[in-house]
Amino acid sequence: MAKHRNSKSKNFGFGNQAEYATKVALKVHYGDGHYQTVQAHIERSRLFYNWLNEEHEIRDIRKVTTSLFSEYALYLKMLLDEEDISIATATNRISSVNVVMQIMREDQKIRIDKIHAALGERRCYIRRSIPEGMDISQVHNLHQQLIANCFNRSAAIVLLARSTGMRLRECILADLPRLTKESANNRINIQDGCKGGRSGAFAPRWIPVTDEILFALEYARKVSPEGSRNLLALNESYVSFLRHEVNPSRSIMKLHGVKGPHELRAAFACDRYKDLVGTAAPVFPRQENPDRAVVRAARQIISRELGHERPEVTNSYIGSETK
Template identity: 55%
Template sequence: MSKINGSRDTRNYGFGRKLHYSMKNCLRTHFGDGHYATVQAHSERCRLFCDWLLTTHQIADPRRINQEIFYAYAAHVRALLENGDISVSTATNRISSVNVVMKILRGDTNVHISKIGKVLGEKRCHIRTKAPQGLLFEQLDPLIEELINTNLHRVAAIIMLARTAGMRLREAILADLPRLKREALTLGEINIQDGCKGGRSGAFAPRWIPATDIVLSAIEFAISASPPGSRNLLSPTESYVEFLRGTVNAARNIVKGHGLQRFHDLRAAYACSRYQALTGIPAPVCVSDDESSILPRSCNREARQIVSRELGHERLEVTNAYLGKKS
């Protein structure tokens, strides 16, 4: 890993003079030009850690952070959790981000908390307990209409692609739209491979989605919203980060105003919709315990595996988080 200046023996391990800046700088160096959202998320969580270090221990140099101090911070986060000030997910993420940053700064894992759930006294539950927003397409119509009327056609296209094809935000933005339309018309399926998480490539990790009429309509709308000279939702002179910071961020208040807290919830809606199409019964998260139907285990598992592949996950338990408890 390259450094900006100095060595590991210099203040803030050579990543800058101010504590939080050095942590953000090491993240940028480690992840390079990409992973903007990841860098931003870790950075914001580490800002809280820095504030605690300065206030509680008067520490302004991460070289002074040892395992005892890290455990003290974990105890502070646990107190916030027990008081109901933060959720278990937030508490877990705060400690996880410090793990990441300290490993990058130090080059080792000597200051690290491996069993976060044990330290917090509560494990994060990954299983969804409420039906996702946007499960019914009609719920999204007012949102899409307002985005179009606000000249945010490209964000409306993201909403449609995410809901109809289970795309992540990055995948919807970077999708090769002409290729997807060609595949939909000639094959009846589309292969999601652009902008996939973890560097997946369609040539090596095919992810085929049934190209229903509504999927084709979403692709055609995205093509109409695509800037001239582009094959995706970015203009030829625009970077992914610029589009996120500008156009997407400008639309977030509108999106939340219609009850959709995150674009990612649309993937959960897609997962639930596909599960019902494959099994004939609603996903467990969409019904109460009294209303849920019991599928033969083999049928239930097969449906979940199909949904998992279509979402681009290797682990079945990740998809279970979208669908709810096992039926």
């Protein structure tokens, strides 16, 4: 196959479908060995092809350019910033595209060498600045500004992120009718769109219901597309929603003092710390030293409510107890 392929034909002659062509090229390159490596590269590159098709309607690997690959890296960085994926996942996705491009093109012209630099090398870190959006009135003003600019569903995301601490993806994919029904029992269980497949009965993530949550759910259901249980229309993909709704609304968020939903998630965590401990989160100036046992228990609760397994991760939301 490798000796007789026509590099000037679609997908460099490996096949008409990008995913199939990649599979053929990798098997030729690895000589039918390294099965797990081949499967990992196929799966990760498939996600890249899905993005190419969704964003640019490109189905031919020959049309991949350095600028397109860099744009994909920025897309992954956005997912990373909103905690939709981990730094390891983002790095592996770019690395696999590097490998596939080199094998199929037989050169290294389309490549990202400094992957961590492209992704911003984030996490884990200790938060040292007070989260944006701590003032609820500021959040409600942002909500109104987004509505005024016809970003109704982004306005719903802002309310959901601030009141529940959900990630961006979780806000978008939240089962709104289910959450509304659960709220009657004064708590809701975050289950949809969770990172790392953490959902179902073995990964409960219960959040106590507040008036802000009830308001957020009511508004989100109001702007949810007809026939949908979440913020996506029935014929709309997650990537398309990010492209046409979320990303354009970010400039308005920044204009009103909120970089994005992740800051509102941190603001939620700081509020929960104060509820549970009785004092401000350590990222705020404070004089008192709360009881260590109370702090430890509170961090475990906050970590679970944010969808993390390790309490120390809360440092990136509320700051560290040791300055």
